[in-house]
Amino acid sequence: MQTGDTLPEQTFTVTRADLVRYAGASGDRNPIHWSERVATSVGLPGVIAHGMFIMALAARSLDTWAGAPGKVRELSCKFTKPVVGPDDDRWVAVRVAGTVTQVTDDAVHISLEVTCGDEKVLGAPKAVLLG
């Protein structure tokens, strides 16, 4: 990887069933991720995806770009815009794009862009990979 490289964009789908499965696997059983009633009662637009689920999709992209797992040394983001998980047979698409911002002897710095529709859903997502 070289500074300025644009990494191949990856697309993932998110369904309500994915959120239930992620709740079980991660231990995050907050009802805002599966109950419309609870989510709307606290002012959310509806059941929202776990931010960590979206971050996991970004992390999968990093492994793909790195060509192997186990290379990530740092990963961070803000959860700026909730991804609403539809309660029907539809899904929403989450796209992950990346740009190499800096390459040193032992590290590759990557700036990510994670979007759903036209909106960025993560704030300032970035990572450092072992060079």
Add this chain to the structure above:
Amino acid sequence: MPVDASLAGRTFPPTAPYTVTEERVREFAAATGSSYDGGPAPVTFPIVVAFGAMTALMEDPDVGISLHRVVHGEQRFTYTRPVTVGDELSAALTVDTLRQIGGADIIGTRSEITDAEGKPVCTAFATLVHRADEGGTP
């Protein structure tokens, strides 16, 4: 109701050791649309251990957090090494910062994740936003 102001600076006892089994890693990988066939666990897998520590914080009746009012504001991981099957991990959570903005509590946490020998594996920084009670009941 705001959370207990004395929370800032508090460190909670380490969580009980969590044994990383192949089944748990497979389950986590599958839940994030991936698969696992050996080697390092998925990058965000340590959240499972950190979440154990965060749950202890959120369920502590003296702290005053309602889980359904919490949204995740920010997350950062720094890794000393990848997690692998066979690790016995424990997380010790410290509340680094506590602020109130517009009636919401902004809780900055740091969970130091260590292995069975007490060696560092990963640090998980999570910012939790505890939204104000608007009078509704879930």
